[in-house]
Amino acid sequence: MPLFKSLKKPPLSEEVEKQLRASINAGFYKPGDKLPAERELVDQFEVSRVTVRDALKRLQQVGLISTRRGVNAGAYVLEPSTRPFTLGIDNLIQMKRVNFGHLIEIRLYIEPDVARSAALCRTAEDVRRLKGLLDQAEEFAEASPRKARLTNVMFHCEVAKIIGNSLIVYLCESITQVYSAMLIQLTQAKLDKKSVCKLISEHRGILETIDQRRSGDAYELTKNHLMETYHTYARILDDKENGAVKKRIMSFARL
Numbered sequence: 001m002p003l004f005k006s007l008k009k010p011p012l013s014e015e016v017e018k019q020l021r022a023s024i025n026a027g028f029y030k031p032g033d034k035l036p037a038e039r040e041l042v043d044q045f046e047v048s049r050v051t052v053r054d055a056l057k058r059l060q061q062v063g064l065i066s067t068r069r070g071v072n073a074g075a076y077v078l079e080p081s082t083r084p085f086t087l088g089i090d091n092l093i094q095m096k097r098v099n100f101g102h103l104i105e106i107r108l109y110i111e112p113d114v115a116r117s118a119a120l121c122r123t124a125e126d127v128r129r130l131k132g133l134l135d136q137a138e139e140f141a142e143a144s145p146r147k148a149r150l151t152n153v154m155f156h157c158e159v160a161k162i163i164g165n166s167l168i169v170y171l172c173e174s175i176t177q178v179y180s181a182m183l184i185q186l187t188q189a190k191l192d193k194k195s196v197c198k199l200i201s202e203h204r205g206i207l208e209t210i211d212q213r214r215s216g217d218a219y220e221l222t223k224n225h226l227m228e229t230y231h232t233y234a235r236i237l238d239d240k241e242n243g244a245v246k247k248r249i250m251s252f253a254r255l
Contacts, residue, residue, distance in 0.1 A: 012047050016055035019045075024064055024077055035065065035075040080166070085174035093179060100237060101245040103179045104230040108252050110168065111156050111226060116219040118162040119210045126162045127211045133158055134207065137200050145196045146188045152196070153180045155203045156222075159210070183233065190236045202228070223252060 023029055036044070041052045056075050059065045063083030065075045092098045118126070133155060140148035153176055160172045202225045209218040230249055 011051075011054075012045075013051045013054035013058065016041070016045050016047060016051060017058045020055060020059060021064065024059075029077045031077050031079045033077050034072075035077065037074060082170045082174045082177065085170050086178050089174050089178045093182065098179070099242075100179075100183055100233045101230070101242065101249060103175060103183070104226055104233070105245055105249050106175065107156070108223065108226050108249065110171065111159075112219045112222040114156070114160050114163060114168060114172075115206060115210065115222040116215045118159050119213050119215040119218040122162050122210050122213070127207070130155065130158055130207050130210070134200055134203055138197065141193055141196050141200070145191065145193055146184060148196050149184045149188075149191070149199070150181065152200050152203060153184070155206075159206075162210075187233065187236050191232075195232075199229075227253060 020035065029035060035041070035056075038049055038052050038056075042049050045052065056065065056067065059075075060067060063078060063081040066078055067073075067075050089098075133151065137148045137152040137155075140151055157169065157172045157176055160169045202221070206218060206221045206225065209215075209221055227249070
């Protein structure tokens with residue numbers, strides 16, 4: 001006779017979360033909409049207030065809702081965000097599973113091809129938006145190189161938006177928000193205004209190829225820019241990256 005495992009119902013909060021998530025995903029509640037008040041949810045689900053709060057907390061942790069206090073207190077549906085990706089990447093960093101070599105490697109796999117595709121489908125408005133971003137970065141360089149770098153590093157995320165693939169945008173933004181910001185913090189005393197302006201200038205070169213629809217050149221310039229970025233960080237930071245990662249990064253120079 002086979003042995004069967006006992007069956008247990010999942011916590012009620014998971015069931016509440018599941019139904020609320022389904023309502024959001026189905027568009028019943030759209031970004032900006034307010035969910036029913038806690039008391040109303042308690043009555044509808046016939047559960048305790050603690051159960052409802054736990055379900056709302058779960059939804060907040062995955063970036064589906066935010067909670068407000070004050071006059072407009074309540075839970076509001078958010079636009080889809082990179083938060084789940086960001087948390088996962090942050091965990092890898094905190095556990096020391098990734099370093100700056102891994103960051104450059106994944107960007108090399110993605111961003112040159114993104115730039116090539118962007119050059120084929122960009123609009124005049126896309127070019128104006130990217131130019132405005134770089135202009136802003138240059139303005140910041142005089143007073144705050146750190147702020148200039150934080151602005152400048154968003155260039156690749158904005159290029160990704162041209163393609164319109166949300167997964168690529170989420171991935172680029174997650175990496176930028178977590179690891180690139182951390183690297184900028186670690187190296188802010190090591191890069192002067194001249195070095196920061198050089199990074200911005202390299203982005204202007206990439207933008208020119210995108211503007212002129214030179215897709216092959218957009219790929220090459222983006223790849224070379226990332227390789228140069230890798231060498232810059234390697235000179236500044238302790239060289240602790242995995243040897244296999246370094247070897248793969250160097251192989252891009254031969255492509």
